[in-house]
Amino acid sequence: MMTLEDLAATLDLAPMGVLVLKDGQIAWLNQTLADLTEQPREALVGNAIGDSHFSNWFQEIVEVATTDGMHRHFRWHQAALANGSQAHYFVEITEQVSLQKTAQALETKLQALDLKDATTGLQNRRAIMQELNRQISRSRRYENPLSIIRLTLESSVEKPRQDEIMRTLSAALKDKLRWADEVGMLDDTTFLLVLPETSLEDAKELATKLLSDRAALDFSADEGKIRYGVAAWSKGDDLLKLLKRAEKDQDLNLSALLS
DSSP states (O other): OOHHHHHHHHHHHHSSSEEETTTTEEEEEEHHHHHHSSHHHHHHOOBBBBGSTTTTTOEEEEEEEOOSSSEEEEEEEEEEEEESSSSEEEEHHHHHHHHHHHHHHHHHHHHHHHHOOOOOBBBBBBHOOOOHHHHHHHHHHHOOOOOEEHHHHEEEOOOOHHHHHHHHHHHHHHSSSSTOOOEEEEETTEEEEEEEEEHHHHHHHHHHHHHHHHHHHHGGGGEEEEEEEEEEEEETTTTTHHHHHHHHHHTTTTTTTTO
């Protein structure tokens, strides 16, 4: 038959911390838990829990800094004992916490990748639409001017060359836009420029300036044309209405690089 001494010896070998409290004092703890404090177990027994190393351990996840600079994590469980004492168990979950943090970091990276266009590195359709929606909400609230420019490459070149042209265009656009402006891809050949604090006339002037710099665009007129459309937000506009007006304006502004 197992004695109390046998049980205590067994618990000393347990891969978890065990703490027994009686009337707010430490009645017993196993060696595993004592080792975390780097104090002799005898020096801990009898101390008031509020004055002890464990005073802030009674929470779902406990983080413990060790003397070697590492951080270990434990999950806290408790149970009432028949003699009125309370048993507290601290199960180490350091590895699980580390894996969870790694998974969260990977998820953050995946979300970032999910917002980038694979060819140009610009914001993809999802991201630029979110940004446009945000700017529309801002204009509704403060009645600030907001314009957009839609640029579409019309080309019959092979896909590798088309991708090269799109990368060149994306670099040129980023170089010429203000810090507050946003640019992203609506599809494989269409850019959307979101221009806060920009009137319709200023947006038209910018579109003309962008397309007139052929040296920066770095492709010949026989390789493709750029069709552009400009629209400005007005009261009552939602995202779709604004985009529709820019698309309609494209039909009126077919540009062979303004040459």
